[in-house]
Amino acid sequence: MGVVKEQYNIIIVGGGIVGLTLALLLAQSDKRIALIEKRAKIESFNRAQYDVRVSAVTPASVKLFEQLSVWKDMVALRVSPFTHMHVWDGDGRGKIEFDAASAGVNQLGYIVENNVMLQALWQRVASTAQIEVLSDIELEYLERHENNPNIELHGGDRILTAPLVIGADGAQSWLRQAAHIAMTERDYQHHALVCTVKTEKAHDKTARQRFMTEGPLAFLPLDAAHYSSIVWSSAPTHIDALMQLSDEGFALALTDAFQSQLGAVIEVGPRARFPLIMRHAQHYVQAGLALVGDAAHTVHPLAGQGLNLGLADAALLAELVLEEYAHKNEYVKYSTLRRYERARKTENATMLAAMDGFKHLFGNDIPVIKWLRHRGLNLTDRSSFIKSLILQKAMGV
């Protein structure tokens, strides 16, 4: 059998939350879009059980989902608004608190299970005629031809070709590697342990995080008043030990590390772990090619920003590409892709640097740094101006 060549206007590699959102945004044009996702089956939402993977979703990301009319579908499945944030230093001498009312908003953000977002987005993609989902192709290599704006993606006996190819294929991005885009990479020397827990006291829609020298521990409030999703980042050997504890032992360790802020942890679900690595692609674009989301950058989850940054990439890239199509340009100019790169790379680099700063500031036991940290947190807590600046950034405003 001969090779089959399939022509599209846009190919998106990767149907995670960022790739799906981008596909739906671009489907606002009349272009033919191929969405390649290697997982044949996507985990679907199960009301009886919380997904162990959740994300703090900013109001800016919610706005994007609203624009695509998928937010109401996510709300119908399950989302958990939070109205307060409490952050404190290891020994409790430095703290900072935020609340929605004083920021003049109804909530600071939402905790949303990843499978809620995936299910709502997949459903919408399935009913969008211009998007063709391909899950039966294993990509092997990328090829360009002189004087031809199309990029070819080869897999088995198929060639998919388009003048715009976008990598939304996560941290290990195949497209990034196939296009030989180099990465800046640094191990945070932290792994993150995630788990759903039940606590003695209600969380009062408050997201809480304690910064310890070994790493931060966050309790993110779920829709039921006594349930939270926790993210505990620490040295890999410490996470090894926590993973090996019995449920009872782990519940005790959590209660203790969280200083019983929500009383005792009385129930723990299955635990999962993720190595944390800072990655930043040295280029986000080439002629006819762009990277978005984790394919372009990964960041420490301590401020819950990774997905939100990826969604902001998707929003800007789609806006610029749709502008080109509105001007009847069939091919997205390299200069347009560069505009996307300049804007998003700067923004993402700032967030990556801030997360590095936080990790070092809080991971330090030197007395003078500890003193500065306590003072800094408490002074910031008393300054409504600085607090509102921090909040605006955290909310993606």
Ligand SMILES: Cc1cc2nc3c(=O)[nH]c(=O)nc-3n(C[C@H](O)[C@H](O)[C@H](O)COP(=O)(O)OP(=O)(O)OC[C@H]3O[C@@H](n4cnc5c(N)ncnc54)[C@H](O)[C@@H]3O)c2cc1C
């Ligand atoms: C512990 C932890 C907590 C986090 N908490 C938050 C938070 O609170 N808020 C937040 O904003 N972010 C958070 N993040 C970050 C967030 O999870 C990621 O940034 C986000 O999920 C990335 O989405 P993505 O769509 O870019 O990539 P992915 O979710 O990795 O999706 C990539 C998709 O591409 C597919 N794929 C890969 N290779 C190929 C290929 N060759 N062919 C076809 N398909 C392919 C994969 O199957 C996958 O479906 C957290 C991360 C961790 C580890």
